[in-house]
Amino acid sequence: MVNLPLLVVGVVVLILIAMAVKITRQYERAVVFRFGKLLGEKGPGLFLIIPFVDRIMRVDLRVREIDVPKQTVISSDNVSLDVDAVIYYKVTDSCKAIVEVEEYEAATSLLAQTTLRDVLGQNELDSILSERDRINKTVQELLDVATDPWGMQVVVVTMRDVALPENMLRAIARQAEAEREKRSRIILAEAEYQASERMSEAAAFYEKTPVALKLREFQTLTEIAKEKNLIVISSGAAGEDGGIGATAGLTKAFTER
Numbered sequence: 001m002v003n004l005p006l007l008v009v010g011v012v013v014l015i016l017i018a019m020a021v022k023i024t025r026q027y028e029r030a031v032v033f034r035f036g037k038l039l040g041e042k043g044p045g046l047f048l049i050i051p052f053v054d055r056i057m058r059v060d061l062r063v064r065e066i067d068v069p070k071q072t073v074i075s076s077d078n079v080s081l082d083v084d085a086v087i088y089y090k091v092t093d094s095c096k097a098i099v100e101v102e103e104y105e106a107a108t109s110l111l112a113q114t115t116l117r118d119v120l121g122q123n124e125l126d127s128i129l130s131e132r133d134r135i136n137k138t139v140q141e142l143l144d145v146a147t148d149p150w151g152m153q154v155v156v157v158t159m160r161d162v163a164l165p166e167n168m169l170r171a172i173a174r175q176a177e178a179e180r181e182k183r184s185r186i187i188l189a190e191a192e193y194q195a196s197e198r199m200s201e202a203a204a205f206y207e208k209t210p211v212a213l214k215l216r217e218f219q220t221l222t223e224i225a226k227e228k229n230l231i232v233i234s235s236g237a238a239g240e241d242g243g244i245g246a247t248a249g250l251t252k253a254f255t256e257r
Helices: 004-020 094-099 104-121 125-130 132-150 166-208 210-225
Strands: 021-024 028-034 037-042 045-048 054-060 064-074 080-091 152-163 230-235 246-251
Touching: 004 021, 021 028, 028 094, 037 094, 054 094, 064 104, 080 104, 080 125, 080 132, 094 132, 104 132, 104 152, 125 132, 132 152, 166 210
Parallel strands: none
Antiparallel strands: 021 045, 028 037, 028 054, 064 080, 080 152, 230 246
């Protein structure tokens, strides 16, 4: 005949053992409270607790992300823009994450929103658009300092999108077009300046060497003679006796009909 009291005791013991044995994964830690007092951190792996006396709270130590909702920000030059960001963080001290703050993820999200608005409000629109890396680094450092007492580390902060009003987009497009026009005019002016320098050097050289000028004239006549139905009249250069001769060349092309 089965001993019923012994069987009940055995079942109760097995239940207590099952409740006392806890397992945490490699990326988890268990914060143990005994009679409401912090006992410490357990894990990873197998550990024992006292049933009905100890209470555990599991904390994930992996890097996690927080999607910061879109924030309406006014820059230092009074431009309104919408910005949203992504924050990557991890828990470095599970006991602090449980004891020092009620909901560490929600608290980090709210802190990130206010910090993002504060930092962007201190920068002009051009800086926000062109210096994202610097702003991301600044926000990350501020959040890391603020969340360190909570046993957390902010790893990366990234602004995902910066939305501008339609009128500001048109203004930026006009500014970019004006900047390109400015660069093109500067390049053209620089080319004209370099060309004028070369022409001045060539004129000085021809002045010193009249023969070179005459050869250049003959070359030009040869190029002009390639055209049809033209009459070319060239004035001769001064000869050794100081006289001036005239040379007329007719390069008229006749086509057969």
